[in-house]
Amino acid sequence: MAESQQAEYRKAESRIAESQQVASPPADLPPLDALDALDALGPRGPYRTRKRATVTDVTGTPRAELSLVPGLFAERTAKALRSAPPLPPDQRAAALGRAAILFATGTVDGRGIDEHERTVSRVSGLPLTVVRDATRNIATRLAAAHGSADRARPRGAVPSWREAAEGDGSAVWARRGEVFAVHAAGNHPGTHSLWPEALALGHRVMVRPSRREPFTPHRLISALRTAGFGADRVALLPTDHDQAGAVLRAADLGMVYGGDEVVRKYAGDPRVLPQGPGRSKILLAGDSDWRDHLDTVVASVSHHGGTGCVNTTAVYVEETAPGTAAAFTAALAERLGALPVLPPQDEKAVLPVQPAATAQAIARHLQQRAGSARRFSPADAVADLGDGSAVLRPAVHLVDGPDAPQLGAELPFPCVWVAPWTPRDGVAPLRGSLVLTAVTEREELIGRLLDEPTISNLYLGDTPTYRIEPGLPHDGYLAEFLMHSKSVIKTPSNH
Amino acid sequence: MTLNGTEILNPPPGVRPDPDQFVRAAMQWHFSPETGSPYWLHRAGSLGFDPRTDVRTHADLALFPNVAGELRDVPAQDLIPRGYGSRPDVVGVYESGGTTGAPKRVVLLRDWLDRMLAWSNEQLDAHGFPRGLNWLGTVPSGPHIVGEYFRRSAATHGTHGFTVDLDPRWVKRLIAEGRGKEAGAYAEHIVDQAAEVLRSQDIGVLTITPPLLERLAARDELVELVNKKVRAIRWGGTQLDPDTRDLYRDEIFPDTVFSGNYGSTMILGFAGERPGLGPDDPCVFDTLSPFVTFEVVDPEADGTDGTGGAYGINEPVPYGSRGRVVAHHVSASFLLPNNLERDTAIRVPALGEGPGDAVADIAPVTEFENETVIEGVY
Incomplete structure (x- = not known):
């Protein structure tokens, strides 16, 4: 990892760790009055549907009503996202940094981080300490996402056509599509630390959360929107099983978590990056x-x-x-x-x-x-x-x-x-x-x-398999899938 | 008004017969050797009851077994009641979609078509469909009864009917074989053709299935054309979920009349969306009762043991609950009681005093996922 990025990353990590220690957590979740409504997050703001799924915790207690959007809404969201211009790169980096702090320490949609983590723990069944670690990891990787994503840029390519050399030209790193869809996983909140790199690269992103644990992406996307990406650059589109394909179809590129069957299904589709079993x-x-x-x-x-x-x-x-x-x-x-x-x-x-x-x-x-x-x-x-x-x-x-x-x-x-x-x-x-x-x-x-x-x-050597370092590829660099290099040759005009 | 047996079965427009008298008249008609169809006269021998004496009320229709499956093999001419004479006015022989097994056949006779159409046109008026417009139908023709109803609706309520053909069986087969991309390409091919008609012709009413409407709505140019030209959209053929319906009515086609119907070959027609529903009401469908009636029954009933007798498929669910739809068709032209549809619906009180139920929020029968473990951590 480049030294400057390493430093930036460590700085973010310690800042987030510090802010995490400020609040002293209450003993347990507040009693349930009414079911929490987890709305979809569409291009015009939160979207509550008639069709909803009840998200229960591991004891079977209902914890939230998740709005499930129809395929037509996914189609319209993709259209709105595609027509929203990406933020300039420096603004993307700044917004990701703000989102990291907000996600890890702020009040998002009326919910503090402690209540959020306890809910995630209860719903996913993951130990509370694991969820807290995940919060820190997501936030630090979010803060470092811009630099991490750039690590995948080929040495011969420049990030923008404006930087292409006159005369002989340059390779320029360009997006392979504008809207990136993610069929997210619900096994562990940490899986949501990968896709924000697409935002760093300027893609607009729509996430179909796992119905098992939609709280983490909901909070993360709310934080990203507040931090500067707005409602038309990142969206949360929960769907039921038979509408899931619509989210992928509506986007230009997609990433899907799943088992061997998912890997086989998308093996021949150059627009989809399957994330299969780790083994x-x-x-x-x-x-x-x-x-x-x-x-x-x-x-x-x-x-x-x-x-x-x-x-x-x-x-x-x-x-x-x-x-x-x-x-x-x-x-x-x-x-x-x-x-x-x-x-x-x-x-x-x-x-x-x-x-x-x-x-x-x-x-x-x-x-x-x-x-x-x-x-x-x-x-x-x-x-x-x-x-x-x-x-x-x-x-x-x-x-x-x-x-x-x-x-x-x-x-x-x-x-x-x-x-x-x-x-x-x-x-x-x-x-x-x-x-x-x-x-x-x-x-x-x-x-x-x-x-x-x-x-x-x-x-x-003595390295645990779970070790993940920002800036290092997880299953190849995500950007290898999201980006490609193209030649740009500028000939100065004569007049 | 007192009506004799034949008049009760064929009341003039606007006259609603007493439902139980109506059922008794229908039993006399379908099970008398001079008027009944060869199919029912033969089938009567193995019913285990005498419809002419044992079926006294609409509720007694529950005595009949579900014979819909037999319509896969019955010669179509055997379904025509002899009471129609030697030269019955047959509009056509039509087939079910064929989703589950070989298609089932029904015969559409002129008097029933006219009755259904008169009711349907009144419904369209109530929804605010202007008369005299040109219609575009992206609905199947050939063996599918919906194509005939489209043609006749366009000609009687509207002026000219423009059509784009489609083969739903091929689409189902492509999907069943996992060839989703080909199915998608076929759907786009249909939308392309509809687009040509929309561009060049003065279309005021669009009749379309929800999946095709969704593809049409994905093209900005076509949304604009529809909003400019089309005064009313009539959807049907498959379900439309309530959230998508909201999007059409509120955002995509806000100034267009939007009305659905819920059709089935086995009722020889369709139920229509109730006019005057509020924005938050579910989409309720009413039938042309007492000719066509629905019941919404316990979804656990499978109705496959068709051995006759009251065998439990007609246990209704409470109003507001979801159950399986059972349809009865009782007219002079045709008799098919107790047909268990593949759909589920919310049971809603019928308009007036019934008999039968109105249905809302139609959805396909859901298959429950079993506890299969998929390996991996996701």
Whole structure:
């Protein structure tokens, strides 16, 4: 990261951390009088529809009524956004900075940050501390978005045609489209830290939130609007399932979060960037002792409540002696098994909570997928909290070999598969990873891992897979998708 | 006014027969060997009751099984009541959309068409559709009854009817096969043709389906043309959700009369939007009762065990609740009671004393998602 940007980023981070400490939080959410109305945020302001979905928390208590817009409204919003000129670049950067502070510390739509975070925690089932970390991460990345986005600009390209050289000309970095649609994810608020880079680049953005957790994008987009983007440059368009396609169709470019099916569906569509399962992995090669890296593995599996695409799904342990992988798995299960079972709003909670029925369904699916894998965690991953919700406790399994089918099963809680690995198995089992942490110093292996195109990010040494740095690509730079370079040659006129 | 049996079944315009007398007259007509259709006369043998003596009231229509599925295979001529003589005035044979399985066939006779049309034209007047305008219809023709009603409405309420053809079965098939892009291209092809008519002709009434209207509304030039020329829009054929309807009425076509109908081949016509609804009222549809009546019943009823008898599909939901639509058609020309439609609706009290329900906020039958776990964290 460039030093100036690094400094800017750290400055934003500390400013946001400071402002976060000002208010002393109330004990819990205020009692519910009436259901909160979460309106769509259209080009002329908040838009309340007749069709609404009730957003419930993990205990089944209704928390908000979310307005669901029809396809025609998405179409009209895209049109309005397309006709709104982008703000000048310096104003975009300034507005993103203001939005970061407002999002993390201000009162947005009548709601303070503490109430917001408690609501998100209750609704998503994410531990409160995870939600607070996410607030800080979103805000700091927002403040740094302008600089981060520019990191993707090819060295040969200038940011504006005005800067193109006379005579021989220049490459100019230009948008591939004006309106960018996002089918957002609801697993973790942090997923909303990526798309604001599109605003930094001058795109107008419309976000279809997850119906599971629409509060974070609602607050973020309200803050962005107040901070200077206005109602016609960034919009929130909740829809029901069958209108979701309309949001994508109305835009010029889109990004969609989802499973393998979503990835397959959009594989042939150059206008859509699918964000599929992360299947992040750790390789513990035999040139170091796994005991030295157990902390990093535990954190990589369980940080964020294990709900992120950057959480570790599989660990490959070099079988230097028979039983190495099994010994590692036992130690990992013991550490993860010590994590406390608590409701999400508890300050000490670290594990994710789901509605009890959902948790049971996930556990059943896990059991089916596990098959003959050897389980090192307690038999039942579900710890019922008795209020309609249940904690998903870590699941730790050892599989037979590095090609076992279970290793691809990514589930939204700390669920990890361990496989024995030997150098003969090579790189093949490690393919298809959003993040691969390779604990090894074998240079030839590192080179092959870097050359493997389906490994998106390669972390070396004792680096947790969840580490995300602004200015570094997440799954490639988003801007690689949003922008392209074109030649601009200016010939001075003779008169 | 006292009417005899045939008069009760064919009352002059504006005269509403007593619904129970009407049903009894219809049973006499459809199940007497001299007047009934070959289909019903044959089917009567396996009903397990005698409609002429056992069906005394409108509510007794619940005794009939749902025979709609049999109309896939019945020879169309067997559906014509013998009472129409040897040279019945047949307008045409029409088919259902064919969404679920092979299409079902019905026969449209002239007297019913005229009755439906007279009622429909009165409804259009009540909505404020000016008479004598040119109409443009982007509705299917061929085997689809809606095309015939469009043509006849344009000719009787308006002056000239311009048409753009479309094949809804092909669209459904494309969508079912995951060829959404091709379906979209086909829809744009239809809008392109409608645009040519709108540009060159003096069109005052537009009849269109909601999906095509949405595509038309995405083109600024066409919105402008419609706002300049078209005085009234009549939509139908698929559902229109209340929020989209608001957008059309408030923002996109604010000065255009906007009125819907809810049609079904199996009722040989349609229900019309109730005139005079307020801006916040749901879109309510009324039928030409007692010839066509709806009931809104328990959505759990599947109605597939058509073995006869009162088998529970007619348990109504409370007013204001959503249920499945059951339609009855009872006229001299045709009898089809207890047809379970694919749609759900909010049950609303009918105008006057009924029988039957009005329906609002039509929506397709929803299939509930099961608890399948999709792998991944999103």
